[in-house]
Amino acid sequence: MEFKIKSGDLAKHKTPCLVLGVFEKRKLAPAGEVIDKASGGRLTELLKKGDLDGEPGRTLMLYDLPGVAAERVLLVGCGKRKEATRATYRQALAASVDLLQRTHAGEALSTLAEAAPEGLSHYLAVRDAVTTAAERVYRYSQTKDDKQAPKTPLRTLTLWVTKKQESDEAEQALRHGAAIAEGVTLARELGNLPGNLCTPSYLADQAHDLAARFDTLSVEVLEEAQMEELGMGALLSVSRGSRQPAKLIVFHYQGAGQGAAAAQRPVVLVGKGLTFDAGGISLKPGADMDEMKYDMCGGASVFGAVQAACELDLPIHLIGVVPASENLPDGDANKPGDIVKSLSGQTIEILNTDAEGRLILCDALTYSERFDPAVVIDLATLTGACVVALGKHASGLFTADDQLASELQAAGVAAWDRVWRLPLWEDYQAQLDSNFADMANVGGRDGGAITAACFLSRYAKKFPWAHLDIAGTAWLSGKEKGGTGRPVPLLVQVLLERSGVLSAST
Template sequence: MEFKIKTGDLAKHKTPCLVLGVFEKRKLAEPAQAVDQASGGRLTEILKRGDLDGETGRTLMLYDVPGIAAERVLLVGCGKHKEFTRANYRQALAAAVDLLQRTHAGDALSTLAESIPDGLTRYLALRDAVTTTADRVYRYSRTKEDKQAPKTPLRTLTLWVATRQQVDTAEQATRHGAAIAAGVTLAKELGNLPGNICTPSYLADQALDLASRFDKLTVEVLEEAQMEELGMGALLSVSRGSRQPAKLICFKYQGGPQDQKPVVLVGKGLTFDAGGISIKPAAEMDEMKYDMCGGAGVFGAVQAACELDLPLNLVGLVPASENLPDGAANKPGDIIKSMSGQTIEVLNTDAEGRLILCDTLTYSERFDPAVVIDLATLTGACVVALGKHPSGLFTADDRLAQEIQDAGNDAWDRVWRMPLWEDYQAQLDSNFADMANIGGRDGGAITAACFLSRYTKKYRWAHLDIAGTAWLSGKEKGGTGRPVPLLVQILLQRSGVLPMTD
C-alpha cells in the first residue's frame, strides 16, 4: 500500500472517497463540520434521517454530495465524543477500511486522525491510521486462490492534516508506520506459511534474501556442525528428532558507531512443534506452525530497522528447528548439556523452546549487548494467565521493564509484567542435573522464564512470552505480527529517533 499526506480545503480535494468522523448523537468531527458547511448542510440533513447516530464502527456511504469534489463521502461512527479512546479510534479506522475494501474506490482521503483520542499524540494517531489500515488490507494468498479478495483493493490512503505546520509530523508518522506495517506483514506471512514450506532452511534463505536488500545488514547462518563445535547440546537435542537440520540465523545490522553496544533480539524459531516424544493432542496441532512467531518477529523488526535506516546497532538471533517424535529424539529423563556447561534433565520434550533459546542466549554474550530481549511462543500457561491481549513480560530489571511497558503502550502492542522471583527457581530442581526443563504445572510461564534467566547473568535481559498474542485461532485464524510494533518502538526510542517515554 501507499500512504500520502495532504492538507488544504477538503471540499476541493478530488478523491474516490473522503472519510469523515461522526460522534454519537450525530455530532460531526471538525473536518466533517467543514465539509457539511461546504455542502450546504447536506451531512446534517442526512444524519437527521437516523441511519447513523455515531456508534463506534458504524458506517454510511454517501454519493454525489453537493459542493464536494470527492466522488464518495464515507461517514464513520467514532462513539462518544467525551469518551473517545484509542480503542474506539482504531475500531473506527478498521471499519472504514473494511467498507472501502468492499467498494470500487481504490483510493481514499481520511480525516479520522484529526480527531485525536484522549492521551494520544498526533504522531501516534497518524501512525495508527497507517498500521491499522495495513493490518486490515492484509490477505494470505501464498497457498490458496483468494476468491474473496476485493475486486478493487484499497491501494492508496491519503491522510489529511489541518495545517502545513503538521506535515512534518505526519510524514514522520507515515514513514514509521509504513515500516512497522511492512515488518508486521513479513512476520504474519512467515507465521502463516505451513511447516512443509517454512522449514528452518527456508527461514535461513529468507534471511539471506533480506540481507541482499540492505547494505548495512549481514546474515550468518550457523549449521549443525558449527553448533556442535560451540557445544550447543540443548539446541541440537531438539533437532535430532527431525529430518530438517537446525539453523541458527544471525542478523547483524550496523547503523550506529562500530563500538556501540547492540540491542540483541532473540526469537524462538520452532517451524513446527509436535511436542516430540511428549506428543501434543491432535486437536489444533496445526497451529503449531506458529511456534516460530518469535523468530518471525525478529525478521519483521530487523526489516523495519533497515527500512528506517535507524542509527543503532542491532543483532537478531533466530534458532530454527522442528520438534518431532523419532528414534533419535529427546526422551523424558534424558540429560543434555547446554553451551553454558549447565546440564538439563528433560522431563517433558514439549518444553523444547527453552532448550533452543538457552543456547542462543549464551551465544548472545559474544556481542557484548546493551540489552537482550527474547520473544517466544513459549507457554500455554501464559495464555491461561493473560489471555490473548497482552504479551507476558518477565525481567528482574525494573528500568528495562518500564521501558518495555511504555513502548508497548505507545505501540498499542501491550505487555503485562509477571513476577520473576527467586521463590520459583526451586521448582526447577533436579536430582540428576543442574536443572529440569519444566517446573511443574503451577506458574508454568514463570518457571519457564526462570529457566531462561539462568543463561542471562552477564547482561540486561527481558523475556516476552507471546504465546497468547502471536496468532489468532478459530474463524480468524492467522498470524498477528506481534510483537513487531513493540520491538520497533523500542528501537525507535533507543536510536534517539523518538524520545523515550517519561
Template sequence: MDFRTQSASLDALAGVNADALVLLLAGDSLPVGLDAALAGAVKDAIKLGDFELKAGKTLVLQRVAGVKAPRLVLAGVGKPTLKSARAAVLAALAALKGRGAAHAAIAYAGFEALSDSLVEQTVLAAKEAVYVYRHTKPSAPAAAKLNKLTLLAAKDEAKAVKTGLARGEAIGAGIELAREAANLPPNVATPTYLGEQVKAIGKSHGLKVEVLDQKAVEKLGMGSFLAVAKGSTEPLRFIVARYEGAAKTVAPVVLVGKGITFDSGGISLKPGAGMDEMKFDMGGAASVLGTLRAVAELKPKLNLVAIIAACENMPAGNAVKPGDVVTSMSGQTIEILNTDAEGRLILCDALTYAERFKPAVVVDIATLTGACVIALGGVRSGMYASDDELAGALLAAGDAALDPCWRMPLDEEYDDGLKSNFADVANVAGREGGSITAAKFLQRFASKYRWGHLDIAGTAWKGGGAKGSTGRPVGLLTHFVLSQGR
C-alpha cells in the same frame, strides 16, 4: 498500498479528489470549521437516525451535493484515543470493501492535533484491512481494489505526518513479513526458509548475516538446541543478523527469537486436535524477522543484533527422550522431563551465544507456554524483565504501538520447581505458574546482561475462523528498539 499526504484544512475537504473521502469524527459534536457540505451531510444522517457520533458507527453516503468524492464514509471515533481512531479506520475501510474504490482520502475531524502516532496507526490499520494470505491458496480473493490512501492534514502538521508515515510503513512491512512467514505451511516455512529470508533482508538493506548449520552449532557446543533438533530430518539453522547504525563501540540491542517451525511435542506428543496450529510456534522468530526489517527501513542510530534459533520438534527413534540429560552451551546440564517444553531448550543456548556481543540489553521472544494464554488470553503478551527500567521501557513500547504487554513476576521462589536430582536444572516444573517457571529457566542463562522475555503464546496468532498470524509483537519490539537509541 501507496500512501500519500495532502495538505487540506477542514473547511476545504469537500474539494478533495478521491474515490472515497473518509471522515473520522472524534468527540460527540461536529468540529468547528468543518466544510459546510460535509457538516450538512453529517447533520442530516444524524437527524434521519442513520448515524451517531459514537465509536464504531459508520455510514457510506454516495454523491453528496457539494462533495467532489463520489463516496463519503462517516466513521465515529468517540473519545479521540489512538485505540479508538485505529478502530474507526478499520471500520471505515471495511465499509468500503467491495465498493470499487481504489483511492481513499482520510480526514481527521475533532482531534486536537494530528500526531505522528495517529498517522502510524492509520497506516497500520489500512495495511491490516487489505491483508489477505494467498501463497498456497489459489482460491483466495483477489487483491483489494483499494490501493492508494491519502492522509489529509493541515500544513503545520506536515512534520508529524512525515514521521508517522515513515514509521507506520516500516512497522507495517515488518508485521506483514512476520504474518506471512508464520502463516506459511510448515513444509514451506522451514528453518532453511527462515535463513533465506534473513539473507534476503541482509542483501537488500546492507546487513551482516550468518546462517550456521548443524556442524557449526555442534562446534559451538549448543547441546540443548541440538537435542531438540535431532528428531527431525529438516536441518536446523542458527541465524544471526547485524544492523549497524552506530559506532562499533556502542553496545547493541539483541533480540532472540524462538523458531520452532513445527512443534509436534516430540516424544511427549501433543494431542492431534489443533496440532496444525503448531506451525505458529515460530512466532517469536517471525517477529524478530519483521522487526529487523522495520529497523533496517528506519535506519536509527543504534546497533541491533537479531538471533533466530530454528528447528523442528519431531518424534523419531533418535529423538530426545524424557529423562535425557543434555549439556547446554553455558555448561549447565539440563534434565529434560518433557520434550514438549522445547522452546526454552533452544533459547537457552541462543541466550548464551548473545553474551559475545556485550549487549546493552537482550530480549527474547517466544510462543513459550500455554500457561501464559490462560493467564493473559490474547490481549497482552506476558513480559518479564530483570530490572524495573527495562520493564518500564517494554511496557511503554507496547502502549505506544497498541501492542500491549503485562509484567509478570520473577520471584526466586519460583526456581524451586526446576530442581533436579540428576542435572543442574530440569526443563519444566509443575503446572502452577508455568509461564513464570519457564521464564525462570531462561533467566539462568541470561545473568550476564540486562534481560527481558516476552511470552507471546496468546498473542502471536488467532485460532478458529480467524486462524492466522497477528504479526505481534513487531510493533512493540520496533518501538522498544527505537527507544534504546535515544
C-alpha cells in the same frame, strides 16, 4: 499499500472516497463540519434521518454530495467525543478500511486522525491510521487462490492534516508506521506459511534475501556441525527428531552513522524459531496441532523488526538471533529423562520434550554473550500457561530489571502492543530442581510461564535481559485464524527510542 499526506481545501480535493468521523448524537468531527458547510448542510440533513448516530465502528456511505469534489463520502462512527479512547479510534479506522475494501474506490482520503481521542499525540494518531489500514488489507494468498479478495482493493490511503505545519510530523509518523506495518506483514506471512514450506532452511534463505536488500545488514547462518563444535547440546537435542537440520540465524545491522553505531553495544533480539512443534515424544493432542506452525513467531518477529530498522535506517547497532528447528517424534528424538549439556556448560534433565523452546533459546542466549549486548530481549511462543494467565490481549513480560520493565511497558502502550509484567522471584527457581542434572526443563503445572522464564534467566546473568512470552498474542485461532505480527510494533518502538529517533515513552 501506499500512504500519503495532504492538506488544503478539503471540499475541493478530488478523491474516490472522503472519510469523515461522526461522534455519538450525530456530532460531526471538525473536518465533517467543513464538508457540511461546503455542501449547504447536507450532512446534517442526512444524519437527522437516523441512519448513523455515531456508534463506534458504524459506517454510512454517501454519494454525489453537492459542493464536494469527492465521489463518495464515508461517515464513520467514533463513539462519544468525551469518552473516546484509542481502542474506539482504532475501531473506527478498521471499520473504514473494511468498508473501503468492499467498494470500488481503490483509494481514499481519511480525516479520522483529527478525530483521535484527547491525549493521543498527532504523531501516534497518524501512525495508528497507517498500521491499522495495513493490518486490515493484509490477506494471505501464497498457497491458495483467494477467491474472496476484494475486486478493487484499497491501494492508496491519503491522510489529511488540517495545518501544513503539521505535515513534517505526519510524514515522520507515516514513515514509521509504514515500516512497522511492513515488518508486521513479514512476520505474519512467515508465521502463516505451513511447516512443510517454512522450514529452518527456508528461514535461513529468507534471512539471506533480506540481507541482500540492505547494505547495512549482513547475516550468518550456523549449521549443525558448527553448533556441535561450539557445544550447543540443548538446541541440537531438539532437532535430532527431525529430518530438517537446525539453523542458527544471526543478523548484524548497523544503520545511519555507522561509525557511532558500531561503537554502541548492540540491542540483541532473540526469537524462538520452532517451525513446527509436535511436542516430540511428549506428543501434543491432535486438536489444533496445525497451529504449531506458529511456534516460530518469535523468530518471525525478529525478521520483522530487523527489516523495519533497515527500512528506517535507524542509527543503532542491532543483532537478531533466531534458533530455528522442528520438534518431532523420532527414534533419535529427546526422551523424557534424557540429560543434555547446554552451551553454558549447565546440564538439563528433559522431563517433558514439549518444553523444547527453552532448550533452543538457552543456547541462543548464551551465544549472545559474545556481542557484549546493551540489552537482550527474547521473544517466544513459550507457554500455554501464559495464555491462561493473560489471554490474547497482552504478552507476558519477565525481567528482574525494573527500569527495563518500565521501558518495555511504556513502549508497549505507545505501540498499542501491550505487555504485562509477571513475577520472576527467586522463590520459583526451586521448582526446576533435579536429582540428576543442574536443572529440569519444566517446573510442574503451577506457575508454568514463570518457571519457564526462570529457566531462561539462568542463561541471561551476564547482560540486561527481558523475556516476552507471546504464546497468546502471536496468532489468532478460530474464524480469524492467522498470525498477528506481534510483538513487531513493540520491538520497533523500542528501537526508535533507543536510537534517539523518538523520545522515550517512559
